[in-house]
Amino acid sequence: MAFTIISGCVNCWACEPLCPSHAIYAAIPHFRIHANLCSECDGDYSDPQCASICPVEGVILNGEGVAVNPLGSLTGIAPERMAKVMAEIQAR
Amino acid sequence: MALTLVSSQHSEPAGCSASGCGGNESALAHLPPQIRDKVKDHPCYSEEAHHFYARMHVAVAPACNIQCHYCNRKYDCSNESRPGVVSELLTPEQAVKKVLAVAATIPQMSVLGIAGPGDPLANPERTFATFRELSDKAPDIKLCISTNGLSLPEHVDELCRHNIDHVTITINCLDAAIGAEIYPWIFWKNRRIKGRKAAEILIAQQQLGLEMLAARGVLVKVNSVLIPGVNDHHLEEVSRVVKAKGAFLHNVMPLIAEAEHGTFYGVMGQRGPTPEELQRLQDSCAGEMNMMRHCRQCRADAVGMLGEDRGDEFTLEKIDAMEIDYPAAMQRRAEYQAGIEQQRQQLHRRGETVISLDALRPQRHRSRPLLVAVASSGGGIINQHFGHAREFLVYEATALDVRFIGHRKVDLYCSGSDHCNEEESTLQQTIRALNGCEVLLCSRIGFAPWEALEAAGITPNGEHAMESIETAIAAVYQEMAAAGKLAITAPIALQRGA
Numbered sequence: 001m002a003f004t005i006i007s008g009c010v011n012c013w014a015c016e017p018l019c020p021s022h023a024i025y026a027a028i029p030h031f032r033i034h035a036n037l038c039s040e041c042d043g044d045y046s047d048p049q050c051a052s053i054c055p056v057e058g059v060i061l062n063g064e065g066v067a068v069n070p071l072g073s074l075t076g077i078a079p080e081r082m083a084k085v086m087a088e089i090q091a092r
Numbered sequence: 093m094a095l096t097l098v099s100s101q102h103s104e105p106a107g108c109s110a111s112g113c114g115g116n117e118s119a120l121a122h123l124p125p126q127i128r129d130k131v132k133d134h135p136c137y138s139e140e141a142h143h144f145y146a147r148m149h150v151a152v153a154p155a156c157n158i159q160c161h162y163c164n165r166k167y168d169c170s171n172e173s174r175p176g177v178v179s180e181l182l183t184p185e186q187a188v189k190k191v192l193a194v195a196a197t198i199p200q201m202s203v204l205g206i207a208g209p210g211d212p213l214a215n216p217e218r219t220f221a222t223f224r225e226l227s228d229k230a231p232d233i234k235l236c237i238s239t240n241g242l243s244l245p246e247h248v249d250e251l252c253r254h255n256i257d258h259v260t261i262t263i264n265c266l267d268a269a270i271g272a273e274i275y276p277w278i279f280w281k282n283r284r285i286k287g288r289k290a291a292e293i294l295i296a297q298q299q300l301g302l303e304m305l306a307a308r309g310v311l312v313k314v315n316s317v318l319i320p321g322v323n324d325h326h327l328e329e330v331s332r333v334v335k336a337k338g339a340f341l342h343n344v345m346p347l348i349a350e351a352e353h354g355t356f357y358g359v360m361g362q363r364g365p366t367p368e369e370l371q372r373l374q375d376s377c378a379g380e381m382n383m384m385r386h387c388r389q390c391r392a393d394a395v396g397m398l399g400e401d402r403g404d405e406f407t408l409e410k411i412d413a414m415e416i417d418y419p420a421a422m423q424r425r426a427e428y429q430a431g432i433e434q435q436r437q438q439l440h441r442r443g444e445t446v447i448s449l450d451a452l453r454p455q456r457h458r459s460r461p462l463l464v465a466v467a468s469s470g471g472g473i474i475n476q477h478f479g480h481a482r483e484f485l486v487y488e489a490t491a492l493d494v495r496f497i498g499h500r501k502v503d504l505y506c507s508g509s510d511h512c513n514e515e516e517s518t519l520q521q522t523i524r525a526l527n528g529c530e531v532l533l534c535s536r537i538g539f540a541p542w543e544a545l546e547a548a549g550i551t552p553n554g555e556h557a558m559e560s561i562e563t564a565i566a567a568v569y570q571e572m573a574a575a576g577k578l579a580i581t582a583p584i585a586l587q588r589g590a
Binding site for chain 1: 156165217
């Protein structure tokens with residue numbers, strides 16, 4: 001099983017030096033994870049390192065394709081609230 | 093610089109100072125000479141120096157180890173000016189090249205800081221690689237960092253090894269219950285930690301880092317973000333405690349929160365403080381601590397004098413095309429900066445002959461304070477056209493002195509495309525920003541804005557163009573006092589702080 005980084009990654013480099021398997025690399029348009037190297041930190045750390053420092057919600061998926069940091073989990077902004085405010089800004 | 097009062101031949105810069113304005117030259121008078129030397133050409137540590145010297149930040153530190161509710165790591169807008177925003181990320185090699193190019197082009201440049209866009213100490217390799225190269229290639233440039241403090245204790249020795257003797261720590265609270273409302277999480281010992289526990293760890297690390305730096309003689313400035321309803325009643329205590337632990341200067345900055353920034357505070361509708369609230373808090377801390385009031389909350393890749401950003405002139409592409417003779421540039425810098433010091437000496441001398449104590453004495457208890465806005469592009473003089481000013485310096489004049497109390501920005505944020513480039517709204521915005529000021533000093537001003545300002549109770553005045561700011565304000569104050577416009581009983585006094 002391996003994690004993946006998807007669109008939305010802001011290329012902040014925070015995860016790259018933490019990966020115990022050196023599976024993360026800089027790429028365009030965003031960082032990526034070598035699927036064959038990623039161990040999901042099993043045996044190294046209790047928490048997957050990349051997903052524990054990533055500042056952006058929803059951009060790291062686990063082996064099942066589920067966001068490790070779902071919307072609202074890092075900022076504390078409820079997804080409905082965010083959607084409402086963004087819609088208001090769009091409507092200006 | 094305070095207005096110096098002279099009664100006779102006394103010609104030393106005297107200590108009749110603006111109360112508690114930390115960057116103020118006279119407020120620095122009590123410091124040992126080696127510390128005065130450290131701050132006299134640092135625009136972020138000395139209010140007077142910021143009229144004369146330039147700084148730059150290089151964006152080599154993208155990663156962060158905490159989340160603050162006023163920050164959004166996604167945001168990157170070339171039109172915005174606030175911390176955490178950058179246009180392009182640099183490698184240490186690119187950063188060194190950029191610093192040398194800027195320092196060769198802008199001879200006022202005296203300081204290089206690393207302030208993000210993440211946290212410099214969450215990117216120690218990139219940060220220290222940049223410092224290593226620069227202390228070798230541009231030894232005249234002062235190096236500094238601005239950090240959230242989480243990783244500070246483990247890096248204190250290395251900071252000292254690189255001769256980094258200006259460190260800014262952002263400390264918003266000492267109380268973990270308040271911290272939990274500001275910091276949703278930290279990354280600590282390989283885990284993401286949330287809530288009160290996260291705040292406890294962060295606060296403990298910040299305080300330990302401050303103590304360690306102070307013990308090593310490093311100059312520490314503490315930045316605090318004023319968040320109404322969250323830490324506004326707590327920051328006086330922060331000020332007291334950090335001073336007791338050896339911080340040199342406290343910079344209380346207003347929260348910047350707009351929904352379009354996508355920050356927690358922006359989206360949740362948390363408001364920032366008004367200029368009056370900010371000033372009140374700064375004043376209440378000032379009795380205990382040197383307060384910085386000229387901070388422009390600049391970008392993590394800002395270039396130039398405080399309040400200006402010349403980053404566009406130094407993109408990687410443009411730097412590559414420049415041919416620079418580095419030793420010659422350093423020599424030019426040294427000569428130029430020696431010239432600045434001469435100019436400052438002259439300003440000090442001139443400032444001293446403006447007003448005699450005798451002239452002021454009769455009014456001392458009969459005239460009220462006056463807020464004056466100034467358009468200046470640097471050099472400590474009134475030299476900017478009203479229409480070109482994107483910010484105004486605000487001074488408070490009393491019968492005793494003239495003190496700098498802050499700046500008011502005009503078009504700081506892009507507030508959505510609908511609002512861009514509308515002259516009408518810029519003028520209205522300016523008038524709103526100048527709330528409480530009764531006089532505006534500038535080099536020139538057009539007829540239409542003149543009328544609008546007057547109608548709003550702000551008297552424009554272009555008669556003091558190219559004069560020293562403090563000297564001109566003192567003269568205006570004296571003139572108004574003599575004309576009876578500043579009598580304490582005058583109804584206009586009620587307008588202040590309205």
